[in-house]
Amino acid sequence: MKKNEKTNVMRILDGKKISYESHYYEPDSTMSGEEIAGILGENPDKVFKTLVTQGKTGNYYVFVVPVCAELDLKKAAKASGEKSVAMIKQKELLPLTGYVHGGCSPIGMKKQFTTFIHETAPGFDKIFLSGGKVGVQIELAPEDLIKVVGCKVADIV
Secondary structure: OOOOOOOHHHHHHHHOOOOOEEEEOOOOOOOOHHHHHHHHOOOHHHEEEEEEEEEOOOOEEEEEEEOOOOOOHHHHHHHHOOOOEEEOOHHHHHHHHOOOOOOOOOOOOOOOOEEEEEOOHHHOOOEEEEOOOOOEEEEEOHHHHHHHHOOEEEOOO
16 A cells, blocks of 8 residues: 555545554564554554454454453453353454454444453554554544544454
């Protein structure tokens, strides 16, 4: 992707007049979130991944957690008011969200699902998350992400 190309995430943020910075890197399908944080030269606690789950009721939920942490499914279920939640299968991600694995962002999904962000996010001036394509990260204030997506802050790891 060329550095001047805009993703849907960027267009949405531009439309809402939200300040962000885009970061590009050469993607590798084996790259972990921690490695992406290293490429960005950032603390992995400030770099977040987007996970999509389905609850026992059939409702979908999005969880935004630090790349170095694991989503606690019990805490996720409690936060969402579900008996249980499970990660969706990777093949379901694109048709459901419009995003591929490694390029999934809570901003600009096909449908806006109830979204939770880990409680550490508001403690940072800026956080990083997928810009909607593999190889693109967006840096923005966590309160701006919370405002745009309507995230609920919760202990989910």
